[in-house]
Amino acid sequence: MQESKTFESICNLLRNHSYKVTHQRQTILQTFMEHVDRHLSAEEVYMLVKHRDPEIGLATVYRTLDILAEIGVLLKNDFGDGRSRYEFSRKDEQHHHHHLICLHCGNVSEFDDDLLESLEAVISKRTQFKVIDHDLKFYGYCKKCEEAL
Amino acid sequence: MQESKTFESICNLLRNHSYKVTHQRQTILQTFMEHVDRHLSAEEVYMLVKHRDPEIGLATVYRTLDILAEIGVLLKNDFGDGRSRYEFSRKDEQHHHHHLICLHCGNVSEFDDDLLESLEAVISKRTQFKVIDHDLKFYGYCKKCEEAL
DNA sequence: CTATTATATGACAAAGAGACTCATTTGCAA
DNA sequence: TTGCAAATGAGTCTCTTTGTCATATAATAG
Numbered sequence: 001m002q003e004s005k006t007f008e009s010i011c012n013l014l015r016n017h018s019y020k021v022t023h024q025r026q027t028i029l030q031t032f033m034e035h036v037d038r039h040l041s042a043e044e045v046y047m048l049v050k051h052r053d054p055e056i057g058l059a060t061v062y063r064t065l066d067i068l069a070e071i072g073v074l075l076k077n078d079f080g081d082g083r084s085r086y087e088f089s090r091k092d093e094q095h096h097h098h099h100l101i102c103l104h105c106g107n108v109s110e111f112d113d114d115l116l117e118s119l120e121a122v123i124s125k126r127t128q129f130k131v132i133d134h135d136l137k138f139y140g141y142c143k144k145c146e147e148a149l
Numbered sequence: 150m151q152e153s154k155t156f157e158s159i160c161n162l163l164r165n166h167s168y169k170v171t172h173q174r175q176t177i178l179q180t181f182m183e184h185v186d187r188h189l190s191a192e193e194v195y196m197l198v199k200h201r202d203p204e205i206g207l208a209t210v211y212r213t214l215d216i217l218a219e220i221g222v223l224l225k226n227d228f229g230d231g232r233s234r235y236e237f238s239r240k241d242e243q244h245h246h247h248h249l250i251c252l253h254c255g256n257v258s259e260f261d262d263d264l265l266e267s268l269e270a271v272i273s274k275r276t277q278f279k280v281i282d283h284d285l286k287f288y289g290y291c292k293k294c295e296e297a298l
Numbered sequence: 299c300t301a302t303t304a305t306a307t308g309a310c311a312a313a314g315a316g317a318c319t320c321a322t323t324t325g326c327a328a
Numbered sequence: 329t330t331g332c333a334a335a336t337g338a339g340t341c342t343c344t345t346t347g348t349c350a351t352a353t354a355a356t357a358g
Contacts, residue, residue, distance in 0.1 A: 020325050020334060042316080057337040062316065080227055082345095083315060100278045111272055119264055120287070127260060128292035129249045137284045138269070143277035169305060169354045192344080206308040211345065231315095232344060 005088065007033060010073050017071050027053050028064045032074075032086070039077060039085040039108045079108055079137070098136040104145035111138070154237065156182060159222050166220050176202050177213045181223075181235070188226060188234040188257045228257060228286070247285040253294035260287070 010029060011021045019025075031048045032040065040048075046061045065086055068074040075089040079101050085108070089096075097110045120131045141149065159178060160170045168174075180197045181189065189197075195210045214235055217223040224238040228250050234257070238245075242261075249258045269280045290298070 018334090022325070022335065024336070043314095055337080059317085059338080060336060063335080078227065078229055100272065100276065100280075102278075103281065109276070109278065111276060111278075113268065113271070115264060115268055116285075119262065122262070123249070123260055123287060127249065127258070128295075129251075129258065129260075129287070130290045130295050131249075131287045132252065132289040134288065135284075135286045136265075138272060138278070138280045139283065140281040141279045146277075146279050164355090167305090171306060171354070173307070190344095204308080208309080208346080209307060212306080 005073065010068075013071050013073065014067070017067075019067055019071075024053070024056050024060050025064050025067075027056060028061055029068070032068075032088075036088055039079070039087050041083040041085050043083065045086075079106075081106060098138065100138045100140065100142070102142040102145055103139050104141055104149070107142055109142065154222065159217075162220050162222065163216070166216075168216055168220075173202070173205050173209050174213050174216075176205060177210055178217070181217075181237075185237055188228070188236050190232040190234050192232065194235075228255075230255060247287065249287045249289065249291070251291040251294055252288050253290055253298070256291055258291065 007026075007029065011026070014021050014025065028045060028049055031052060032045060035048065038044075042058070042062050042065055045065065046056075046058050049056050049061060065074060065076075065084075069076045069086065072089055072091065074086045075096070077085045077087060077099070079085055079099065093112075097112045100109045100111055102108075116134055116136060120134065123129060123131055156175075156178065160175070163170050163174065177194060177198055180201060181194060184197065187193075191207070191211050191214055194214065195205075195207050198205050198210060214223060214225075214233075218225045218235065221238055221240065223235045224245070226234045226236060226248070228234055228248065246259045246261045249260055251257070265283055265285060269283065272278060272280055
């Protein structure tokens with residue numbers, strides 16, 4: 001079935017795709033796994049990684065995140081704040097979740113729903129567009145900010 | 150009711166917001182209105198505007214588009230191609246349309262639907278997030294590209 | 299119609315994310 | 329252990345967008 005995303009399994013995934021498992025990639029992956037809850041940008045990962053190994057360069061972080069996204073470990077998101085943000089992809093999800101983006105603090109939370117499946121079908125029927133994927137974002141205010149305002 | 154978006158009405162809208170109606174802004178607006186069908190980027194508008202008045206600077210185009218978006222004439226979109234793209238906002242639309250983005254040619258078409266209204270209600274009920282706006286994009290292949298592939 | 303003034307403009311610099319370059323280093327297979 | 333393709337780090341470069349500032353110009357008052 002679905003292979004659980006352990007550190008080791010991801011290293012194997014890299015090898016299966018002919019990518020070398022360098023210590024930089026391991027450090028970046030490890031760091032990322034310690035912050036699954038957040039939607040980190042490359043720069044943020046870089047900062048966190050620096051603690052563990054100050055030798056790692058920013059370009060390597062960019063390259064590694066790209067690769068992890070390419071082999072399906074991470075998802076690259078654009079929340080409109082001018083930088084890409086990554087999250088672990090949960091392949092077990094049929095249709096990925098939607099994001100709730102706070103206009104005040106920028107925090108991103110998630111929401112599961114499969115309403116879009118039916119909408120994709122409607123689109124295919126009504127238009128000539130073959131839908132492959134979708135991206136749904138909600139903008140508003142998280143509880144904390146809503147209360148503070 | 151809803152004021153129709155004529156050139157003149159937009160000029161008045163500018164004045165109402167204490168913006169001057171300069172000849173540059175008029176040229177940019179006029180140019181934009183001749184391409185309502187497309188989702189132009191600042192650079193593209195700049196190119197088109199150059200024909201009419203080669204003196205207009207790129208910064209002015211950026212500033213004007215920003216202003217037009219701010220006063221509700223245009224909508225600023227992010228289709229993930231690394232630049233903002235503008236379209237006329239149709240205030241008469243309760244809930245704005247969604248975009249169908251072709252992964253091959255990059256062309257953007259539109260799709261109307263109000264399914265999201267109910268989804269926003271569900272979110273408000275199930276989470277503590279106060280939804281203000283949403284953004285739904287579908288990625289896939291337009292008819293032309295689908296046939297060509 | 300002219301003077302006044304705050305706003306807008308154009309040219310250019312600069313910011314910021316991210317991709318590219320290339321000499322050096324390093325997994326890893328033989 | 330060796331060989332080499334792949335990866336790395338440092339720096340440069342690109343691209344979109346914003347900032348700066350001296351000059352120009354709408355809108356307004358007179």
